[in-house]
Amino acid sequence: MDDNIFEKLKILSDAAKYDVSCVSSGVDRKNNTVGSIGNAAACGICHTWSADGRCISLLKILLTNDCIYDCKYCMNRVTNPTNRATFTPEEVAELTIQFYRRNYIEGLFLSSAVEKSPDYTMENLYRVLYLLRYKYNFWGYVHVKGIPGASNDLIQKTGMLADRMSVNIELPTRESLSLLAPQKKVENLLKPMALINHEISRTIDDKKHFSNTPRFVPGGQSTQMIIGATPDNDKTILNLSQNLYDRFNMKRVFFSAYIPVISAPNLPAISTMPPMLREHRLYQADWLMRFYYFKSEELFTETEPNLDLEFDPKMMFALRNMDKFPIEINKASYEELLRIPGLGVTSAQRIIRERKNAELSYDSLRKMRTVLKRAKYFITVKGKYYGNINFDPDRIKDEVRQQEIQKQISIFDLV
Ligand code: SF4
Numbered sequence: 001m002d003d004n005i006f007e008k009l010k011i012l013s014d015a016a017k018y019d020v021s022c023v024s025s026g027v028d029r030k031n032n033t034v035g036s037i038g039n040a041a042a043c044g045i046c047h048t049w050s051a052d053g054r055c056i057s058l059l060k061i062l063l064t065n066d067c068i069y070d071c072k073y074c075m076n077r078v079t080n081p082t083n084r085a086t087f088t089p090e091e092v093a094e095l096t097i098q099f100y101r102r103n104y105i106e107g108l109f110l111s112s113a114v115e116k117s118p119d120y121t122m123e124n125l126y127r128v129l130y131l132l133r134y135k136y137n138f139w140g141y142v143h144v145k146g147i148p149g150a151s152n153d154l155i156q157k158t159g160m161l162a163d164r165m166s167v168n169i170e171l172p173t174r175e176s177l178s179l180l181a182p183q184k185k186v187e188n189l190l191k192p193m194a195l196i197n198h199e200i201s202r203t204i205d206d207k208k209h210f211s212n213t214p215r216f217v218p219g220g221q222s223t224q225m226i227i228g229a230t231p232d233n234d235k236t237i238l239n240l241s242q243n244l245y246d247r248f249n250m251k252r253v254f255f256s257a258y259i260p261v262i263s264a265p266n267l268p269a270i271s272t273m274p275p276m277l278r279e280h281r282l283y284q285a286d287w288l289m290r291f292y293y294f295k296s297e298e299l300f301t302e303t304e305p306n307l308d309l310e311f312d313p314k315m316m317f318a319l320r321n322m323d324k325f326p327i328e329i330n331k332a333s334y335e336e337l338l339r340i341p342g343l344g345v346t347s348a349q350r351i352i353r354e355r356k357n358a359e360l361s362y363d364s365l366r367k368m369r370t371v372l373k374r375a376k377y378f379i380t381v382k383g384k385y386y387g388n389i390n391f392d393p394d395r396i397k398d399e400v401r402q403q404e405i406q407k408q409i410s411i412f413d414l415v
Helices: 003-018 089-101 118-135 152-159 174-180 186-209 234-248 276-291 313-320 334-338 345-354 362-367 393-414
Strands: 059-062 107-111 141-145 164-166 221-227 252-257 379-381
Touching: 003 059, 003 089, 059 089, 089 107, 089 118, 107 118, 118 141, 118 152, 152 164, 152 186, 186 221, 186 234, 221 234, 221 276, 234 252, 234 276, 252 276, 276 313, 313 393, 334 345
Parallel strands: 059 107, 107 141, 141 164, 164 221, 221 252
Antiparallel strands: none
16 A cells, blocks of 8 residues: 555544444345445444444545534644645545455445535545445445535435435534534534435335335434533433434434543543543433333433433433332333333343233243343332332342442452
8 A cells, every 4th residue: 555545544544533423233235236346234344444443344534634624622623733634535435445355344434524615525525435336336335424514415416325324413502512613503414414314215215116216325324422522411412312313313323422632621621531431321321212212301300410320221210210110010011111120122022922821920030031130129020029128219229239249249250
């Protein structure tokens, strides 16, 4: 590889590591065209380029880090004296194919700073996809960023060639955005999301009538939000996520714990640790909203607008709503079963299925391999409570804490 390209690759792959929205799940598209290369498989792709280990499957790069904007939290902002580099679309396409042929990667995650203008940047992103698809006949997975402020036409034609698109919402509120990313407007961020959502639905509908209609971003759209750079609480963050899921059919909302790499008056001090546990709790809550029928407002109270860092969100929901528990295993609906701490989708489905044959006992739950370590404090089986302690939130918290200590001790024993 020529030194110049290698140098650009070093700069632009490093600059891309702060973007976390690069999972390749959600697309299972076989390539049936003779003479073309690459499949987009729903299973994980097993190679990695990123140095921080966050993305394990795709060549993850920026087209350029030469940005005209000045987002305070970003290394690539115009006022930050950092090394700049810009790939040409031809270079990115060529690099992707070379890496693909050497089996380093199976797809591409392509983002970009805003160079010259949103349209100029989006046009170059489009050009990369066009070259990959039509010059190199590469039909592997490609996730591309939509640049806010770019024309509908450019977003539209890029989406026809991409597997997934994402437009970053960046920060949880309008106020935070105007404080830290004053050149970005909420409307400009939401407009391409609405367009992408519209095009996805349109092509799905068309496909019902004309089976050879090409799909627009078949892997759906996602977005990313930085957390911990502003004082916004978790309730605000999850309310916004819920809105994004409801309004734009987001496949995923990703949370990125802010890593303080820049000293600025409105940002956490450089010495502040990135809020990784908070990020983890937000993902747990997000999971509850997507698969367990929870609404974001159920996870908070008036006085507690942040997720608890000691106990997971489902556990906290149960402890705050003891009047809804214990739940009788033999009578509960599927949705109610999913609210029991420690009980997952598989166990809930198994319970529903098995109790059609006979009333379940505590033993039969065990035999079905239902994990009852936490669930036992929140259920009755044939009317009997098996928690062995008073049905009291503080007592349950103590017991769960003890379980955690035991777990840690046994890990040390193993070592
Ligand atoms: S537009 Fe993107 S790359 Fe440019 S400064 Fe803002 S966050 Fe960074």
